[in-house]
Amino acid sequence: MAMTAVARETVFALRRQIAKIEGTLPDRLQAPAGTAPAGSPPDADVTSRNLTIVRRGLAVVPSDAFLRTGAEPLDAALGGGLPKAALTEIHGTETRDAGAVAGFALALVSLILKQQQPRLPVLWIGTSEIFREAGFPYARGLHGLFGIEPGELLFSEAPRLVDALWVAEEAARMTALAAVILEIRGSPQRLDLTATRRLHARAQNAGRPVFLLRQAGEAEPTAAPVRLIVSAASSASRATIAGPLAGSIGRPAFTVSIGKSRTALPGQFTLEWNPDEHVFEQRRAGGAKNPVPVVPASRRRKDPAPASGAVLAFAAVGSPAAISPTARDQPSRPQRPAHIGPRRAG
Known part of the structure; x- marks a missing residue:
């Protein structure tokens, strides 16, 4: 029995050293002498009130x-x-x-x-x-x-x-x-x-x-x-x-x-x-770091303004196409046939 206790103590010392190297220090739990808490590993040391459990999991680290x-x-x-x-x-x-x-x-x-x-x-x-x-x-x-x-x-x-x-x-x-x-x-x-x-x-x-x-x-x-x-x-x-x-x-x-x-x-x-x-x-x-729009919605309206559509090329101001919507479908004055032009008297 003495040799078994010495061997067990040697094993625990080696496990503590390995846990210290790996950064997983052993946990110390309070338990009555000679008893082990439910769910404790079978090789837990229960010879004292300070129960030492060496486990493979993560230790509690601040x-x-x-x-x-x-x-x-x-x-x-x-x-x-x-x-x-x-x-x-x-x-x-x-x-x-x-x-x-x-x-x-x-x-x-x-x-x-x-x-x-x-x-x-x-x-x-x-x-x-x-x-x-x-x-x-x-x-x-x-x-x-x-x-x-x-x-x-x-x-x-x-x-x-x-x-x-x-x-x-x-x-x-x-x-x-x-x-x-x-x-x-x-x-x-x-x-x-x-x-x-x-x-x-x-x-x-x-x-x-x-x-x-x-x-x-x-x-x-x-x-x-x-x-x-x-x-x-x-x-x-x-x-x-x-x-x-x-x-x-x-x-x-x-x-x-x-x-x-x-x-x-x-x-x-x-x-x-x-x-x-x-x-x-x-x-x-x-x-994208922030999916929220940069500019917030207007406070005067219930809904924000709709997004702008495609950009179109409009005729210059003063041109025949800008005066009448139907004028763009008609040829320009110099391009009209001569027989439909206005007659001149004399």
Whole structure:
């Protein structure tokens, strides 16, 4: 019996460790000693009044532990939003999606900085190959689109991937940073499950997010609880008072697909970034943000005025066609036959 109790305690310890790594902490329920509540799993520990149940479902997490994007369908599919103290993967399936992936990450950083006072800097880590291929973010664009001051974004250019991983692990434990961004190209062998577990553990201990940007990377087993696949979406026309302005370019848009999440719910969303409010907005069907007419109905009438019909070409003022409705069916005076013209006397 002693060996069975030790083995059972070892199993529970391993389950608690796995739940901590996955972010699903065990729930503690109050129950009388030696009894288990109805519906409890058969392996529940009932030796004490603090009943510990390790389950595979989602643990109860406070709402402030998630970063809400502002797009309600995406936040609901993620179970409340992106976890703040965790490793989050943002993938671009192709190299040309590097700009969209970087823009989406900067939008998330903007959401984080809005909630901080005072605002802390953000460290962007990458290899020389990454910055040579994709370039650096434009300083004026940071302030205009995301409200990020150029001094709030720090860059660390590492010569090798192993150096970039070391810098990311050391920076992830620092509470003086608002977030850490690690950008990696492809699917290198060094970025294995062990390396991502270390990054995720550092992020959990520091209470800060770590964003792993993958250029042309494939989905592999990692310790990140959330994986998003991001690509550029067609921007809608610029909205004006009179309606969409044809031939113009509106707000930045992203196509976001959920590759991995706590809820295991798939989904694909088209988000638009609002540079004025610094928040994501879900694009509705047809690209129209607000189907309500811009101009309200007149208050003097019960019903609004009917819509105008087709535009017709009318005759010029003073012409024979404008004088008489039937005149347009008659030929002009110079075109009339001579024998029906008025006679002249003498």
